[in-house]
Amino acid sequence: MQFVFNLDQAISYDNQPVSLNLQYMFDFLKDNGHQLIFTSTGAVRNMLLKLDRRFHNEAMISLEGAVICKEGALEQLSTFDQMDFETIQQLIEKYDATFLMEGEWDYCYTGGDYHAIAPTVDPAKLGQNVSLKKVGPISHITILAADGIEDMRLELSKQGFNVQSKGQENPQLLITPKRINKWHALQKLGVSEKNYVAIGSDLTDLAVLEHAEHASMIGFTMELAHYAESRLPNDEKVEKHIIDKCYELSKKYTV
Structure with missing residues (x-):
């Protein structure tokens, strides 16, 4: 199963590197045969700063779906004509x-x-x-x-x-650019509908959560609620909520 994480405020807060606990969770998911995909409204160059080097070759979607990075290779999916x-x-x-x-x-x-x-x-x-x-x-x-x-x-x-x-x-x-979003970018990365788990928190995640097998929403956003199978409280224990949910889903969708 593919796990899609929004780095913006969902996994990385205030542009800080992802915590060690979340990194260990990523390792756990990979060790159990799952694939990681990271998304952001920011550029790939800044996504790299939030992730440890061992995750730099994971698939990334930047600039709200306009640019993807796979195994270190960049590709612009959409530009302004x-x-x-x-x-x-x-x-x-x-x-x-x-x-x-x-x-x-x-x-x-x-x-x-x-x-x-x-x-x-x-x-x-x-x-x-x-x-x-x-x-x-x-x-x-x-x-x-x-x-x-x-x-x-x-x-x-x-x-x-x-x-x-x-x-x-x-x-x-x-x-x-017109006609671009993160779901379009996921498809370009070879991800198919209902074949991934998504963890998101804002409106840029709408299309990602809509097509996921399991969509988990951090906090509450009205527009996302319809597509979210689970909701994670955005409180002082939000990181633990994310980790617990990912462990649960890893077991549910055993590779």
């Missing part, structure tokens, strides 16, 4: 927006050194902050700030882009 990218650029100019645009590995960041996101863009300096001309095809865009960010979100939505608003006090916009 020229027309869509020009539309976004026009809106960036219109709303005087700052942004983070992610390519396959490198990126273009205009938020400055003092933006809250700056320390997390590329903390290990594995990639390069390059110009838009050099970054290559773009798979994910984060609008960090804009003059009228809600109006910008509405315009992007009307154009048919996948747009999510993140944060309350200083909201950001997460934009992905």
